[in-house]
Amino acid sequence: MICGMLGGALWAGLAAVLKIRFSANEVITTLMLNYIATYFLAFLVHGPMKDPVGGDFPQSPNIAEALRLPLFSDRLRIHAGIFVGILVVAVMLFFWKTVLGYRIDLAGQGEKVATYSGMSVKRTVLITMMISGALTGLAGWNEIYGVQYRLLEGVASGYGDIAVVIALLGSLNPVGIVIAGFFFSALMVGGATMQRMTDVPYSIVDIIQGLVIVFIIARATLNLTMVKNWIGRRQRHA
Known part of the structure; x- marks a missing residue:
């Protein structure tokens, strides 16, 4: 140790x-x-x-x-x-x-x-x-x-890459990181069990992880004001 x-x-x-x-x-x-x-x-x-x-x-x-x-x-x-x-x-x-x-x-x-x-x-x-x-x-x-x-x-x-995603998902907060870590652990272990028992491919876990990364990037690059302005422009042109 x-x-x-x-x-x-x-x-x-x-x-x-x-x-x-x-x-x-x-x-x-x-x-x-x-x-x-x-x-x-x-x-x-x-x-x-x-x-x-x-x-x-x-x-x-x-x-x-x-x-x-x-x-x-x-x-x-x-x-x-x-x-x-x-x-x-x-x-x-x-x-x-x-x-x-x-x-x-x-x-x-x-x-x-x-x-x-x-x-x-x-x-x-x-x-x-x-x-x-x-x-x-x-x-x-x-x-x-x-x-x-x-x-x-x-x-x-792959643990290093997943650790970065978990840290970002938890907003670099210790409590958030622990919760995100449990989520990803359940996702990975559950995905392996799901594939073994139901023939659902493990790749669905990779898809979910990819979506999480996309949402994290979107949250980092977009803010609520930008979204509201975009919705407002759409409504004015409708």
């Missing part, structure tokens, strides 16, 4: 350095770093970490049962990793109620505003992104030790 959090923090720290040193957009750099991590993972499971008795499957050996997260429900596959969610809520409250949380919020509103207030924007960006990376590493540890029980190629495929 510690190694997962440390690795995630250091990986996110790379994006933070690019943001601080070169003003690189953190969304783009983190998505690009996802591809590097994916290919590095593929190298590991095809090479030094490949299971010697796993045949041609790119995977690591199974994790010992003593190290796996205990299951609370075999049918629902609820395991001790649920406490990770509680930790995320605690971090959310930490951000809301502390000086660091206020600084993070201020830095997000604009570098000039934060600089004029006397705070170190670069330090705040570095701390924030490393905390985010640590939580991401914790989520990865939770997936491996609580669900997969081994390292697989593509184990986190």
Whole structure:
């Protein structure tokens, strides 16, 4: 767990350095770093970490049962990793109620505003992104030790893109992100079950996700005044 959090923090720290040193957009750099991590993972499971008795499957050996997260429900596959969610809520409250949380919020509103207030924007960006990376590493540890029980190629495929959509759907609000995360989790798991039990293709989930992205972009580019003006023009010409 510690190694997962440390690795995630250091990986996110790379994006933070690019943001601080070169003003690189953190969304783009983190998505690009996802591809590097994916290919590095593929190298590991095809090479030094490949299971010697796993045949041609790119995977690591199974994790010992003593190290796996205990299951609370075999049918629902609820395991001790649920406490990770509680930790995320605690971090959310930490951000809301502390000086660091206020600084993070201020830095997000604009570098000039934060600089004029006397705070170190670069330090705040570095701390924030490393905390985010640590939580991401914790989520990865939770997936491996609580669900997969081994390292697989593509184990986190697409999660980075979905995470961006979830963050935008939740309006970058911690509570909204949690709700959006539950929605997308139900959508993805339910889509797989639906395909298996009713022969409805999983692609319907991709369509729904695409519509969500379209609506998010529309909300970001349009405002209520523009819509009212457009409706008014339509009514005048009718």
